[in-house]
Amino acid sequence: xxxxxxxxxxxxxxxxxxxxxxxxxxxxxxxxxxxxxxxxxxxxxxxxxxxxxxxxxxxxxxxxxxxxxxxxxxxxxxxxxxxxxxxxxxxxxxxxxxxxxxxxxxxxxxxxxxxxxxxxxxxxxxxxxxxxxxxxxxxxxxxxxxxxxxxxxxxxxxxxxxxxxxxxxxxxxxxxxxxxxxxxxxxxxxxxxxxxxxxxxxxxxxxxxxxxxxxxxxxxxxxxxxxxxxxxxxxxxxxxxxxxxxxxxxxxxxxxxxxxxxxxxxxxxxxxxxxxxxxxxxxxxxxxxxxxxxxxxxxxxxxxxxxxxxxxxxxxxxxxxxxxxxxxxxxxxxxxxxxxxxxxxxxxxxxxxxxxxxxxxxxxxxxxxxxxxxxxxxxxxxxxxxxxxxxxxxxxxxxxxxxxxxxxxxx
Numbered sequence: 276x277x278x279x280x281x282x283x284x285x286x287x288x289x290x291x292x293x294x295x296x297x298x299x300x301x302x303x304x305x306x307x308x309x310x311x312x313x314x315x316x317x318x319x320x321x322x323x324x325x326x327x328x329x330x331x332x333x334x335x336x337x338x339x340x341x342x343x344x345x346x347x348x349x350x351x352x353x354x355x356x357x358x359x360x361x362x363x364x365x366x367x368x369x370x371x372x373x374x375x376x377x378x379x380x381x382x383x384x385x386x387x388x389x390x391x392x393x394x395x396x397x398x399x400x401x402x403x404x405x406x407x408x409x410x411x412x413x414x415x416x417x418x419x420x421x422x423x424x425x426x427x428x429x430x431x432x433x434x435x436x437x438x439x440x441x442x443x444x445x446x447x448x449x450x451x452x453x454x455x456x457x458x459x460x461x462x463x464x465x466x467x468x469x470x471x472x473x474x475x476x477x478x479x480x481x482x483x484x485x486x487x488x489x490x491x492x493x494x495x496x497x498x499x500x501x502x503x504x505x506x507x508x509x510x511x512x513x514x515x516x517x518x519x520x521x522x523x524x525x526x527x528x529x530x531x532x533x534x535x536x537x538x539x540x541x542x543x544x545x546x547x548x549x550x551x552x553x554x555x556x557x558x559x560x561x562x563x564x565x566x567x568x569x570x571x572x573x574x575x576x577x578x579x580x581x582x583x584x585x586x587x588x589x590x591x592x593x594x595x596x597x598x599x600x601x602x603x604x605x606x607x608x609x610x611x612x613x614x615x616x617x618x619x620x621x622x623x624x625x626x627x628x629x630x631x632x633x634x635x636x637x638x639x640x641x642x643x644x645x646x647x648x649x650x651x652x653x654x655x656x657x658x659x660x661x662x663x664x665x666x667x668x669x670x671x672x673x674x675x676x677x678x679x680x681x682x683x684x685x686x
Contacts, residue, residue: 345610348601368472376461437588458609458616488583505562521582613674
């Protein structure tokens with residue numbers, strides 16, 4: 276029995292080649308393909324092949340068939356000369372891109388499937404790594420971040436919040452938005468409109484700040500004392516309406532223990548429990564300033580932070596502000612999972628399940644040795660956990676573990 280190195284790169288590369296021999300035909304051209312830069316990472320390679328361009332979609336499909344890359348990207352930007360060096364490309368404009376990744380969240384499931392190991396002393400644990408290693412005090416780690424349905428649901432929820440904000444607050448049309456599952460742990464949202472295309476880096480930073488709710492203060496949300504009248508803001512647009520709706524939902528649904536956990540003042544904590552119905556009635560029927568009699572200024576700030584966190588979307592700020600960003604090409608394979616980077620319509624997104632829909636290798640089985648892997652669900656079935664054992668698994672599962680470099684092929 277010959278056992279290859281973890282990952283079995285040659286085998287995985289061959290499987291990608293077989294996929295692209297027919298699957299490349301399903302790859303569509305991004306808008307204005309001749310003005311886009313393309314980049315690719317090969318198996319085992321560390322440097323990206325970029326500054327590539329294609330005039331028509333068949334040229335791109337031919338490249339995928341010939342080279343079967345591990346990762347495929349295209350530029351958010353439009354260039355006069357996409358094949359030229361960065362200085363000579365001639366930037367025309369860029370799509371407005373948002374990246375949402377479960378790696379950026381703190382989730383309860385991570386304590387089950389993620390692991391960290393200190394590079395200095397070998398101390399190990401589960402979940403997010405501590406700020407400093409408890410064994411040696413260093414702060415450098417090897418990280419094992421896995422994927423589960425809960426991670427992907429959290430990323431989808433953030434994507435849905437973002438889409439709602441782009442449509443309701445910014446006024447983009449649904450037809451101007453394109454949503455893609457990343458092929459790994461999240462979603463990419465593209466905005467393609469003449470307005471978005473012309474935004475410079477500073478303007479994109481302003482968009483990011485708005486989506487993250489940076490600078491939201493109580494005095495600008497109607498949550499400070501006022502003498503004049505006014506109606507409810509539950510149906511207001513923008514952050515005013517969003518914060519009031521989030522406060523209404525939080526106060527209405529929270530248990531006494533959840534309210535106490537916020538460490539508000541004693542009087543505010545008591546009133547949020549005892550006077551809950553009156554507070555909710557005020558938010559529903561009157562100006563939100565009416566609730567300040569129950570909530571002191573510091574406590575209002577804490578509650579506002581809860582509201583902003585609930586309404587904001589956890590986007591990767593660097594991706595959105597980068598005018599020359601390369602983003603994954605839809606309907607191509609992700610080299611770390613073997614899954615498809617897949618376009619999803621806004622209408623289909625609520626019911627979209629990447630653990631079923633984005634699976635590329637659906638036929639056959641493969642015997643592999645698995646060094647370590649937590650339980651994973653694919654195509655409605657659960658597998659694992661595994662530790663230092665040999666298993667014959669469905670090809671989709673085997674390829675996932677191989678791409679994760681937690682297994683090797685057994686011949």
